[in-house]
Amino acid sequence: MTVTSPQGFRAAGVAAGLKTSGNPDVALVVNDGPDDVAAAVFTTNRFPAAPVLWSRQVLAAHRLKAVVLNSGGANACTGPEGFADTHTTAEHVAAELGIGAGEVAVASTGLIGVRLPMDKLLPGVTAAVAKLSADGGTAAAQAIMTTDSVPKTTVQRGEGWTVGGIAKGAGMLAPSLATMLVVLTTDAVVPPALLQTALAQATSVSVERVDSDGCLSTNDTVIAMANGASGVTPTVEEVTAALTAAMTDLAMQLLADAEGSTKDIAITVRGAASVADALTAGRACARNNLLKTALFGNDPNWGRVLAAIGTTDAAFEADQVDVTINGVTVCRNGAIGDPREGVDLSGRAIAIDVDLRAGTEEATIWTNDLSIAYVHENSAYST
Amino acid sequence: MTVTSPQGFRAAGVAAGLKTSGNPDVALVVNDGPDDVAAAVFTTNRFPAAPVLWSRQVLAAHRLKAVVLNSGGANACTGPEGFADTHTTAEHVAAELGIGAGEVAVASTGLIGVRLPMDKLLPGVTAAVAKLSADGGTAAAQAIMTTDSVPKTTVQRGEGWTVGGIAKGAGMLAPSLATMLVVLTTDAVVPPALLQTALAQATSVSVERVDSDGCLSTNDTVIAMANGASGVTPTVEEVTAALTAAMTDLAMQLLADAEGSTKDIAITVRGAASVADALTAGRACARNNLLKTALFGNDPNWGRVLAAIGTTDAAFEADQVDVTINGVTVCRNGAIGDPREGVDLSGRAIAIDVDLRAGTEEATIWTNDLSIAYVHENSAYST
Structure with missing residues (x-):
């Protein structure tokens, strides 16, 4: 095989x-x-x-x-x-x-x-x-x-x-x-x-x-x-x-099998004006250490999703963005949505769905959480 | 005061x-x-x-x-x-x-x-x-x-x-x-x-x-x-x-006082074609988790400095770049320099000096290492 x-x-x-x-x-x-x-x-x-x-x-x-x-x-x-x-x-x-x-x-x-x-x-x-x-x-x-x-x-x-x-x-x-x-x-x-x-x-x-x-x-x-x-x-x-x-x-x-990871995270950005916008927004989340550490801690911290997307030039209006984490729309119109307590992050798979409501394109970026084991493995790698 | x-x-x-x-x-x-x-x-x-x-x-x-x-x-x-x-x-x-x-x-x-x-x-x-x-x-x-x-x-x-x-x-x-x-x-x-x-x-x-x-x-x-x-x-x-x-x-x-940090890292990029280039290259290092974890582990991993700079569009030739860590030029001409064993990273202050040999401008970016305590603090922040 x-x-x-x-x-x-x-x-x-x-x-x-x-x-x-x-x-x-x-x-x-x-x-x-x-x-x-x-x-x-x-x-x-x-x-x-x-x-x-x-x-x-x-x-x-x-x-x-x-x-x-x-x-x-x-x-x-x-x-x-x-x-x-x-x-x-x-x-x-x-x-x-x-x-x-x-x-x-x-x-x-x-x-x-x-x-x-x-x-x-x-x-x-x-x-x-x-x-x-x-x-x-x-x-x-x-x-x-x-x-x-x-x-x-x-x-x-x-x-x-x-x-x-x-x-x-x-x-x-x-x-x-x-x-x-x-x-x-x-x-x-x-x-x-x-x-x-x-x-x-x-x-x-x-x-x-x-x-x-x-x-x-x-x-x-x-x-x-x-x-x-x-x-x-x-x-x-x-x-x-x-x-x-x-x-x-x-x-x-x-x-x-990513080093030290405890979560596989699929960040799907939909409602984007272009696939490039969807990828840019998704990548900004995938590279945000504060979001990645929050997910390691089973914390559905949607504010960090917005903060990450807010650093990009993707087309969106701040009061139009929705964020759904593992099926719970915790952020609506860029503000507080359904109770975060309803989000179950205990498993390895996490799906973050961002709707920019700025178009019809979408794309998914896959990433991992930022764990204590990741830091340990990479600080000890060559020594 | x-x-x-x-x-x-x-x-x-x-x-x-x-x-x-x-x-x-x-x-x-x-x-x-x-x-x-x-x-x-x-x-x-x-x-x-x-x-x-x-x-x-x-x-x-x-x-x-x-x-x-x-x-x-x-x-x-x-x-x-x-x-x-x-x-x-x-x-x-x-x-x-x-x-x-x-x-x-x-x-x-x-x-x-x-x-x-x-x-x-x-x-x-x-x-x-x-x-x-x-x-x-x-x-x-x-x-x-x-x-x-x-x-x-x-x-x-x-x-x-x-x-x-x-x-x-x-x-x-x-x-x-x-x-x-x-x-x-x-x-x-x-x-x-x-x-x-x-x-x-x-x-x-x-x-x-x-x-x-x-x-x-x-x-x-x-x-x-x-x-x-x-x-x-x-x-x-x-x-x-x-x-x-x-x-x-x-x-x-x-x-x-950065969360969980154990190192204060000054990344000075000199020999740059522009201040913008120096800042871009310095920032790429400051955001490279593999470099930051290596420094947390007291590892003078200059390869990760080059790998970070290699993702930017700053002007340089790969076989012209020097990297000096706390006074030791561990990388010369984009290749192996003085022995890394000579680098003392035991203190809190780390100076990384990158010479792009592409101009006369320079700039310094300050960052911290990526530590186990950082992950812990940020995964536990809101819970």
Whole structure:
């Protein structure tokens, strides 16, 4: 039920010693063809990690035969030396597989500003090549975990073709992706331009609407590969729908496993003049620490919803906005609504519904609460 | 050393029962003239509280004889009824003092979305009027505290004239002011336009550069009153300098008392193409939860500084940025610099110096860390 669910893909995950824990930390996904079509979406952070710089170049041609991924180090902000490490890694994978380095993408995750121990990584790559198998997707998913508590995988079935995927990410979830590595595979026949368009659409309505803590990573990478092994050529709509389903499934798994979170919060802004307005208002709530701490404390503090939206330029009138939390309209016309005591926040799922009454568009942003465990995990992460 | 340090001002603070703790919660500051010049700066939040709506109208004429302030309730998002409560409060003050309601500003702080108990507030106002005195400034400072642990006051001496001030605020500190109420007084002779310009300048380089938790309040209010009682007419530069000194003093007190904070963090961005760029980059750091939690954990995680700046549109090249934390240049040219082990973060003060090497401008943003106590205080605030 992973990247090896579609035909013609092999994968592996091994422990190379990058993590002091001894847990698996090198993953490899190989496309055995016949096609080698690929597409990708990367972080928009202006300090892209070395593997992002490398993989962007590789993916420019929309052709890919392998992706090597490591946890235990982001290889970000490591200068020309770090880029050389990524290049060496790709060359090593290529040599082991008998392909070109320009057909190998690299993705890394872990601490920023630390060089990778190449004396461990390269033997790990060799070991991963030796372990490649048609059911290695789960091992690959495990090897890319950092603070994730569970591996994230997905599979979506078409008529005679399949989309599979693995993901990691449990913090820094934010717009323009998360510290998130995703590899999607499909055995459908998909032209490069179509795959890129479908992937961009799929990410825009899934991971790009997850804003767990507003922090944008230097390493976010989503790569999709299509090898045509099924011989089936689905329509544009079918490909887009399958990739969107896969990315949404993975995004919700990331949300559910966000560092220290105790709530999954869906903020739906409706009655907006535009989707952009709805997203802006939703994101302002998702990034408001006072709202997020209140929800951690099971406090339906609708005043903090308004205070957050009040910082945006979305179209609305202050005396027209309604806020409903888990079914109770606690704010009407920008003022006191039904009793807040009626709101049950004891479960993990929270639905905040904001009606701007300024139009007909809507959008949902997903976020988490801000918990004591989040602070603890992130203050202790690198020490 | 407060609003009653300048000549011709009286103040008082009393417990009216708005707070369940029984602590003081109503403050009054009265200008006995001869001039009644005033200026103000208010929150830019698009859900301004009822007292903000009221006081904006009152201050439009730049004349003011009294300010009544309450803690224990923000009177925000309370609709037309809340505005009527504010109006009634101003009328009551005016009647007690024998002045017009249009000469009375109102400021409130506390929970959003709850009506004020007028049956307690109005008798409190009466009691405050009875207690007005030329040394009542400290009592007034105490009566506006919410989660503040100490009252905030300031005094700045000119040649024959004085500026005094009180402030509250210990959370939601953010650009365009904080949940912050400030009253400044001076016995200098200052024309209305000059007072407004000087106050705007003073706030722009002080409280507007404090960004404790990125949350913008519905109630922020800074009011300055000048009564000319000293007979001294300082220059524009002298007035601006004194107000700036007073506001900076108060801003640093707010920072030091921010909810749950264990660090005061000064983020100076230099080598910027513009002051706006420096502020944008500094603010991105101040709002990055991963950086703030790292600093709480005494972790000089410069990678998170770059990741934060990398989300902005400030002018810089990724391989040109240096980061110095408490004197150690841990990042050079966007890559690994001196050993992070050399950084001592054990004290409360942290200086992060970012050199964008893209120009000659600089600016400092002040913020706090994100601590377990912050989450605890803000999740428990209204429950």
